Amino acid sequence: MVEFKEHQLKNGLRLIFNEDKTTPIVAFNLLYDVGSKDEDENKTGFAHLFEHLMFGGSINIPSFDGPLQTVGGENNAFTSTDMTNYYITLPKNNIETAFWLESDRMLSLAFSEKSLEVQRQVVIEEFAQRYLNQPYGDVYLLLRPLAYKKHPYRWATIGKEIKHIETATMEDVKAFFKRHYYPGNAILSISGNLTFEAVKELTEKWFGDIPSRKKELRKLPVEPLQKEERTLEVERDVPLNALYYAYHMPSKNDADYYAVDLLSDVLSRGDSSRFYERLLKKTDLFAEIDAFVTGDTETGLFIIAAKLSAGVTYEQAEAAIDEQLLEIIEKGVGDEELQKVKNKAESTFEFGKTSALNKAMGLAICALVKEPELFNYEFTLYDKVSAEDIQRVAKHVLRRENRSKLIYKAKKG
Amino acid sequence: MDRSVAPSQQEIEKIEFAKAQTTIFSSGIQCHSILQDDCKVVKMEIEFQAGSKFQDKALIAAMVNNLILEGCEKYLAYEIASFFDNEGAFLDTSCSADKASVVLHCLERSIPKLLPYLQEVLSTANFPQNEIDTYLKINAQKFEVNREKVGWVARNEFMEELLGQDHPYSWKVSASNYKEVQREDLILFYNNRYKSATFQVYLSGKVTTEVLQTVENVFNQKGIERHGVSEVMMGNENNVSDVKLIEKKGAIQSAIRLGAVTINRSHADFPALFVANTILGGYFGSRLMSNIREDKGYTYGIGSGVIHLEGLSYFIVSTEVGAEVTAATLKEIEFEMNQLRNVLVSQEELKLVKNYILGNIMKGFDGSFSAMARFQMLNHQGLGYDYYQNLIQEIKTMKAEKIQAVARTHMNYATLKKIVVGKL
Structure with missing residues (x-):
């Protein structure tokens, strides 16, 4: 039985906390309710490209990784059809650094042109390494659009084709951020040797003043019943x-x-x-x-x-x-x-x-x-x-x- | 609140370890354990001195390791698999250049039922011919798939390029190997290195005193003299080396592997080499990642590391890059290695890397399973927990000059052995 406590901020952010007295580190996991299923069919691969851009600096902090590594922390992220998940582990004494960094990039990104150009190229190489330059690497790029005709699961998280990544613009990036990155669309989950009161206080301090936005109702196209093989x-x-x-x-x-x-x-x-x-x-x-x-x-x-x-x-x-x-x-x-x-x-x-x-x-x-x-x-x-x-x-x-x-x-x- | 100012930072002063307890049974078997009381599961790794460096023929070590669960005097492969599957347990094997292991993951409540059975399987394995044939059939076909992957080919070739053809760490696999294996080869290797040889047991998770007692009762059998096993000797030197190109038509990416034999964890220069390697390519913010991924976008990932085998350590740089930027990438790797030798690392970067390393060591002790992996590494290298205490002290006081000196001695692009699979 994993015990946990919950708290919701006025702006909609959900906090979940598990007290673990046995570990020397704290795990700080911030999940956004956005995946490749939320993409426009002409701009696929965007949720994942966006995950890369989240490391390109935020409104008040030029680099995400540097300050975190300086306090002994590490982080990574993944994107799937259904979610984009960012996670940090760091020594518990420096937990506030995680709040500082994650809250600033929820507030706003720096939206630098250089970061977009480079991450676009990195994602193209990822596409090549995982899907094109591997034997059988393109199987799910073929199988998904065969199985789905309407539902956005018909494209893989990496995207339908490289072209969609190549043609992404800064306007697209900004619009995507505005639409999906806000407190009410996120779940913050923390496990470590801290108290719920301390975690709640830090959450209010760093995330409390981020403006709320109304959560959009998701209206995904319904996949019609398949009638023949x-x-x-x-x-x-x-x-x-x-x-x-x-x-x-x-x-x-x-x-x-x-x-x-x-x-x-x-x-x-x-x-x-x-x-x-x-x-x-x-x-x-x-x-x-x-x-x-x-x-x-x-x-x-x-x-x-x-x-x-x-x-x-x-x-x-x-x-x-x-x-x-x-x-x-x-x-x-x-x-x-x-x-x-x-x-x-x-x-x-x-x-x-x-x-x-x-x-x-x-x-x-x-x-x-x-x-x-x-x-x-x-x-x-x-x-x-x-x-x-x-x-x-x-x-x-x-x-x-x-x-x-x-x-x-x-x-x- | 000024969001551009970082919260105050606390130095990592001390790292609390979950330490392993070691018991030596009367038969000489060493049993190491770390208890994690708040879970219901146990991981048990039984480790034999049976890695590929001890084999006389390609594939033998890996095959014995894999097929040891595929039949014994009393039970067929299917019966063995069913027995462990029925309890919801996971029984796996793994084989490296040095060691070979059988790893059991299960609920703690299953231990009394599973261990006697496992002991029976491991001590009476009989390598049925049909299982050998099935293994060879399936893996020969997997090999055909793997040799289409540039990264796999580079890995397969790397140790031979690094150490020469006749070195015990230089085994590589070719298609014909799958036709050369005989049942007698496997039985001989099994008899020497598993059946009556000594082994070590690593336990983590819900390792109660009852679990420990069961392990001792089952594996410490009277009347079996367990013998030690012979070791092999290593040696090598680094000379100036050109790129070896293995061309692959139509490759979209090239795999690059560069490496050289280097110092081990006990060497006085090791902490500085560890820091130098971290700066170069040992973490996400490293210079190779910043330059070649984050600045130029040539790759999805690039890294460097120091790998420690028993009696041999080596430095390696590894990446897969767009085929058309292969040469440009090599140039950038050379540039970054020279930077480490020619320019003192800044205080800011040094501070970052030191803290990153300390935090990373701490993370290595999140849960008993990770903590046991750290202990296992120490045990393989003949080190004690003071290794970490020393390393932490050395890193906290490390000077930029020391890093530069060590880079000059131990990081030389010209003498790296270099493999490119794909295009150049």
Whole structure:
């Protein structure tokens, strides 16, 4: 049980605090409720580019990293489809420096042209390193727009194409900041050996005078129900043929999310899972095979990803996978098999509570998805899933007309 | 309130460590533990002297390490995997140049059930031929994928370039290796380095006295004489070196790896080298990052570090950059290394880096799992906790002149071994 206290400022900023007496550092996590799903379809990759720009100096402080490193702190950030998250760890005696730096960049950025030019180039290199210069690196750039036709999950967080990053203007940057970076759109979560009173006081002192803005209601386009299977075939310079299935699945706020997540675990988590034991080891069909959920807040994807052994045809590979899916739809899972994946989920949650940074980040993300309490009770949502639930969601999700298929062929010669 | 003024800063005076307790069992096995009472989980790492430097043939150390969980006298691979999966436990293996480990993550309540079983698996592994075949099949195909990645190729080549072909740290993998492995090779290596050899146990998390007692009861078996294992000797020197280019057609980025053998953590110059390396490329605000990423945008990331193996330490610079700016990047790395040798570091930068390092050491003790990783490093290097106390004292009083002197002795671009995979 991770204990925490909450407080909300008049300007809308939410504070969550966990007292951890055992750690020498403080974890300071500031999450903004903005992800790539909030982007304009003609300006994709913006939330992530913006995350880079947040380190280019703020209105009163020319450099973010320098002053933090000077007091022994470290920081990083990530952007996903659903959120942009900034986190700092630093010695507890210097906690105020984190408040000073983060509150100033919430107040306003410096918006320097040089920073935009350089970060644009850095993000282009990131695009190249992670998505273009890697074998199979562009799979999700292809699979997302195949599975989604309307919803903004149809582009990856890095963006649809490099061009959107190349053409971003300072006006775009300023507009994005104004729209998404304000107290009411943020959650501050802190874990460390401090008192709630001290943390509350510092939060009021540094964030209290930042002007509030009315939180915009998010109106995302609804993804129309998929009615028939979609297929895309590409050829790339890779050593092995690969195959990807993507199925639409329930959102994180739907009780069935947890059943679908466990379904993917039954299929492929651990060396005793069905795919690993029956397909990877007992047949010569695959070099790799996995099933997993994307874990998005809104309706995400259930994905099966496989690399085919040399000489294996797509017909053979698909038949073998389909046979496994059919079996789980028709016969469901055994109680012992279900208990196994629940036990895995339980130990994963327990390991997630063993450092200040994990706790601060976990509480903030749970607060965004639903409520911070979720961090403590999320496992019970897995524990409630029955064998019947798994079979029911398997039947519902693993339908052919709910599937997008990517045939990713190795170029010959 | 003036937001342009930083809040008052407090110096880091002292760092409190969560220290490991060591027990030596009657059979000679060393068991190290750090208790974290506020959690429900335990991490147990069993570490053997069985890294790749001890093998006679490529892949053997990694394969024995991996396949040790894939079958024993009583149980099949599937039964073993199911046993640990059923308890919600995670059983993994890892193999480096020096050591090989089996790592168990589990709920504390599962310990009494899992440990006797694990002991049985580790002491009676039998390397079934079908598991060997499956491993080779899957990994030969993974190798084909990896050799398309410039960063992977550069890593695979680096140690040979640094130390020469015949050095025990120079093992690299090629496609033909997957056809040369015999079951007897694996069994021989297993018998020598796992089955009856001594090992060390590292425990962190909810390590109660009951857990410790279980570990001792299970692993400290009477009648088994555990023998020590032989070591290998190292040696090398740095000469002026040109760039070795491994061309890859159509590469969008090039991978760059530069390196040289250097001093170890016990050397009197080490604290200054540690600071010099941090300034050069050891943190996000480093000179290489500021220049090559933040000023020029050539790369998503660049870093330098000092890596310590047993009996050999080396300095390395590593990055992946836009293919067309490969040569320009090399020039900037040379420039930054020369700056360290030619110009005294400013007081402001020095202060920043000192505090950054001290904060980073502190962060290394956030939770028992991190604290145990620090202890494990000390143990590998034959150091005690006084290493940190000394390092902290040295860093707090470090002068710019000392850093320059050490950069002049230990950081020379001309003598770095240089690999580029991609285009030049």
